[in-house]
Amino acid sequence: MRIRATVAAVSGALALSALAVPAAHADDSAGDTKISNVSVNGGKAVVAGTTAAKKVTVTFTVTDNSGVDWAQAILFHGSTIEKSDSGAVADSSDGRASCTKVSATTSTCKSTHTLEPGYNLVNKVAGTWKVWAVAAAKDADYVQKDNAKSFKVQRASKLTVNASPEPVKKGKTITVTGKLTRANWDTGTYAGYTGQSVKLQFKKKGAKTYGTLKTIKTNSKGDLKTTVKASADGYFRYSFAGTSNTPAVNSSADFVDVK
Template identity: 85%
Template sequence: MRIRATVAAVSGALALSALAVPAAQADDSEGDTKISNVVVNGGKSVVVGATANKKVTVTFTVTDNSGADWAQAILYHGPSIEKSDSGAVADSSDGEAKCAKVNATKSTCTSSFTLDPGSNLVNSVAGTWKVWAIAAAKDYDFTQKDNVKSFKVQRASKLTVNASPEPVKKGKTITVTGKLSRANWETGKYAGYTGQSVKLQFRKKSSSTYTTVKTIKTNSKGELKTTVKASADGYYRYSFAGTSTTPAVNAAGDFVDVK
C-alpha cells in the first residue's frame, strides 16, 4: 500500500539518521478514520538527564466504522516531519503501535520510544517536539497527521543553595550562594545555566510557605551569590521557574539558626 511505503521511508530514515528525513506527505486522509486522545509521557514534559536513556510512552485512540487495522507514531523535532532535525521511531520491531480493540469501531494504541543523549538528543533540539501519526482501517480508509500532539523535551536541571554563617546573630549579614546547572547532552555532564533569573526564597521555621526575598541572575558559570540580613530562624532556598528547554527546580532549603 502507498501509505505503508511512505511510513517505511520516513521510519527508515529516522532510524538511520536523525538528521536526514526524506520528503514525505504531511496531512492526508481518506474516509472516516480518526486519531484522537494523544497523550505523551502521561501528559508531562519529557525531562532527560546527561547520560541515561529516557523511555517515552505515547498513547492514542483510533476510530473508524470498520475498525482499526494498524497505526504508527513517530516523534520528531523541527517545523515538520520533512524538515525535522531529530526524531525517534517506536521501539517495536516493525515500528508500529500495539493496538487493543475497545469495541467494533475504536482501538487504543500504544508506542514506546527511546530518547538517547548524544544520539537523537543534542542540546539544540531541546524544547518543543511533535508526534507524527498514521492510522489505517480495515476498509482501507486512513488518516495521516504531521502533528497530532506537541510536547516538551527538556534538559534536566539541578539547583543548590548554601546560606552562611550558621548560626548568625540577628541583624547580621547572611551570604547565600548556589548554582543552577542543566544536562549537556553532548558532553554527558551537567554545566552551569548562565544568565537565568532565580528567586531567593525564605520560610520561617514555624511556617510551611516560602516567600520571595529577591531575584538575581546566574553568572557565566551558572553560579548565584547574594546577601540578606538575618531576621529569624528559617530556611533559605533558590527557586528557578524553568524555560522551554529546562524544567523548573527548587533547591532544598538550607536552615539558618538566628541567635
C-alpha cells in the same frame, strides 16, 4: 538518512495495505478514519539528564466504521518529519503501536519510544517536539497527521543553596550562594545555566510556605550569590521558574539558626 528510511518504512507498510501512500510531509486521509486523544508521557514534559535514555509512551485513540487494522506514531523535532533537526526522530522498536480493541469501531493504541542524550537528543533540539501519526482501517481507509500532538523535551536542571555563617547573630549579614546547572546533551555533563533569574526564598521556622526575598541572576558560570540580614531562624532556598527547554527546579532547604 535514518529519518528518510523511517518514513519510507511507514509509507511502504501503507502501500502493502493497498492504500494510497500519503506524502510523509503533509496531513492526508481517505475515508472516515480518525486519530484523537493523543497523549505523550502522560501529558508531562519529557526531562532528560546527561546520559540515561528516556522511555516515552504515546497513547492515542483510532476510530473507523470498519474497525482498526494498525497504527503507529513517530516522535520528531523540526518543521516536518522529513526535515527533522540533527537526527531528532524516535520510532518505536517494532515500528507499530500496540492497539487494543474497545469496540467494533474504536481501538486504543500505545507505542514506546526512546530519547537518548548524544543520539537523538542534542542541545539544539531541546524544546517543542511533535508526534507524526498514521492509522489504517480494515476497509483500506487511513489517516496521517504530521503533527498529531506537540510536547516538550527539556534538559534536566539542578539547583543548590548554601547560607552562611551558621549560626549567626540577629542583624548580621548572611551570604547565600548557589549554582544553577542543566544537562548538556552534547558533552554528557551538567553545565552552568547563565543569565537566568532565580528567586531567593525564605521560610521562617514553623511556617508552612516560602516567601520571596529577592530575585537575582546567575553569572557566566551559573553561580548565584547575594546577602540578606539575619532576622529569625528559618530555611533558605533558591527557586528557578524554568524555561521552554529547561524545567523549573527548587534547591534543597538550608536552615540557619539566628541567635
